[in-house]
Amino acid sequence: MARSKSPRARGTGAATQRERALGPRSNGPATGDGEQPLRIIPLGGVGEIGKNMYVIEYGDDIVVIDCGLMFPDEEMFGIDLVVPDVAYLRERRDKVRAFLITHAHEDHVGGLPYVLPEFPGVPVYASTLARGLLGIKVKEHKLTSNPLLPLDPGDEQPIGPFTAVPFRISHSIPDAMGIALRTPIGTIVHTGDFKFDHTPVDGILSDFAVLARLGEEGVLCLMSDSTRAESPGYTPSERTVGEAFKEIIEPLDGRVIIATFASNIARVQQVLDAAATFDRKVSVVGRSMEQNFRIATDLGYLRYDADRIIPKDRISETDPGRLVVATTGSQGEPMAGLARMANRDHRFVEIQPGDTVVVSASPIPGNEEYVARTIDNLFKAGANVIYHAIRHAHVSGHASQEELKLMLNLTRPKHFMPIHGEFRMQVQHGRLAIETGVAPENVFIIENGSPRPAGAGRLRVRRWPVSRRRR
Ligand SMILES: [Zn+2]
Numbered sequence: 240m241a242r243s244k245s246p247r248a249r250g251t252g253a254a255t256q257r258e259r260a261l262g263p264r265s266n267g268p269a270t271g272d273g274e275q276p277l278r279i280i281p282l283g284g285v286g287e288i289g290k291n292m293y294v295i296e297y298g299d300d301i302v303v304i305d306c307g308l309m310f311p312d313e314e315m316f317g318i319d320l321v322v323p324d325v326a327y328l329r330e331r332r333d334k335v336r337a338f339l340i341t342h343a344h345e346d347h348v349g350g351l352p353y354v355l356p357e358f359p360g361v362p363v364y365a366s367t368l369a370r371g372l373l374g375i376k377v378k379e380h381k382l383t384s385n386p387l388l389p390l391d392p393g394d395e396q397p398i399g400p401f402t403a404v405p406f407r408i409s410h411s412i413p414d415a416m417g418i419a420l421r422t423p424i425g426t427i428v429h430t431g432d433f434k435f436d437h438t439p440v441d442g443i444l445s446d447f448a449v450l451a452r453l454g455e456e457g458v459l460c461l462m463s464d465s466t467r468a469e470s471p472g473y474t475p476s477e478r479t480v481g482e483a484f485k486e487i488i489e490p491l492d493g494r495v496i497i498a499t500f501a502s503n504i505a506r507v508q509q510v511l512d513a514a515a516t517f518d519r520k521v522s523v524v525g526r527s528m529e530q531n532f533r534i535a536t537d538l539g540y541l542r543y544d545a546d547r548i549i550p551k552d553r554i555s556e557t558d559p560g561r562l563v564v565a566t567t568g569s570q571g572e573p574m575a576g577l578a579r580m581a582n583r584d585h586r587f588v589e590i591q592p593g594d595t596v597v598v599s600a601s602p603i604p605g606n607e608e609y610v611a612r613t614i615d616n617l618f619k620a621g622a623n624v625i626y627h628a629i630r631h632a633h634v635s636g637h638a639s640q641e642e643l644k645l646m647l648n649l650t651r652p653k654h655f656m657p658i659h660g661e662f663r664m665q666v667q668h669g670r671l672a673i674e675t676g677v678a679p680e681n682v683f684i685i686e687n688g689s690p691r692p693a694g695a696g697r698l699r700v701r702r703w704p705v706s707r708r709r710r
């Protein structure tokens with residue numbers, strides 16, 4: 240099954256000299272034993288949180304993992320969203336064989352509507368829920384020229400000289416995957432966004448067995464989520480949020496409004512479960528959350544009694560003590576549900592004294608101001624607000640240091656590339672890799688657009704050295 244028993248030894252001799260001279264951007268000749276160089280090129284997602292897009296190139300074939308977007312920060316006046324610079328792909332259009340999607344968060348799929356039109360006919364592979372959610376984008380942006388094909392955990396999908404082997408991973412959206420990509424010179428493991436949740440809400444665990452088997456076979460390069468590489472310990476289970484919801488709701492006799500990410504289906508499930516415990520009805524409010532709720536229900540990713548749900552136009556006539564409203568806007572987005580309710584600008588929900596609002600999210604860096612203003616306005620309107628600074632009704636979907644080390648120890652990669660993080664997070668993650676035994680010269684802290692060729696174990700790349708953590 241394995242293409243290579245273990246990562247290949249470092250090359251020596253004339254070929255090495257010649258390739259060194261060619262430099263990292265060269266499409267140089269095949270390496271000494273007839274192999275092409277393998278290149279990993281992040282077009283987005285390193286040195287930043289957002290617009291993830293990783294190109295993997297071998298000879299005349301390219302696959303792309305994820306195609307995200309990023310929302311602009313405050314200095315980028317007049318810009319609505321930021322997508323990766325795909326010049327590198329545009330110049331190699333005929334080589335692009337497939338887009339592989341790890342999960343349906345916007346920082347992984349949001350760029351597709353802007354990028355796919357340049358690559359007509361190239362298929363997009365995604366898991367069942369991701370395909371369901373992508374269906375909305377396909378319809379809205381008329382992306383019908385790119386087939387949307389199934390790629391679910393347990394599949395093995397050959398694509399040119401590659402084989403994609405997706406595996407199950409826990410994250411803040413169901414059906415999230417990592418992808419192992421077998422290449423002619425060794426296996427690359429891309430973790431996707433992950434944490435190791437041992438009691439996930441949907442009961443489906445990360446696939447430890449596949450990760451261990453990949454480690455056993457030999458992993459040439461691990462590309463792993465660095466979002467929480469600065470956080471010691473473990474990220475708590477998503478299930479702890481459900482307990483918090485129940486503790487918050489139990490003593491209340493007024494209305495409860497819970498704001499979270501529209502895509503966090505597990506969180507919405509826990510709102511439904513907590514409401515059921517206290518026999519409250521649930522109303523789902525907010526365009527993206529309503530869409531996701533419908534699709535997740537249709538595909539069987541949400542479980543609830545149909546009579547638990549009440550339509551939003553019946554909120555005003557429902558006994559406040561018997562109601563929970565799930566809504567969007569946990570990042571203070573001005574046009575989303577929560578901010579409009581706070582500004583008394585919402586058609587169906589007007590905040591009133593006696594309401595309790597739970598902001599079930601932490602502000603993403605850059606959004607703190609919006610979140611703070613929204614919370615202020617909710618208090619002014621008479622609500623009690625439970626938010627990150629007061630009490631945790633939220634956990635991250637990303638792995639902390641001990642989980643990151645477990646990923647490294649399971650896969651035992653020869654080379655390591657921390658991805659999905661700002662520079663300092665990549666550095667911290669690189670240090671964890673060194674602590675678990677990856678050779679310091681094999682840890683690659685790289686920036687968007689730097690190609691990282693790996694030919695017969697040789698790697699040449701513009702990069703920053705990682706120093707061991709000082710104790
Ligand atoms: Zn994600």
Ligand SMILES: [Zn+2]
Nearest residue numbers: 344346347432
């Ligand atoms: Zn992400």
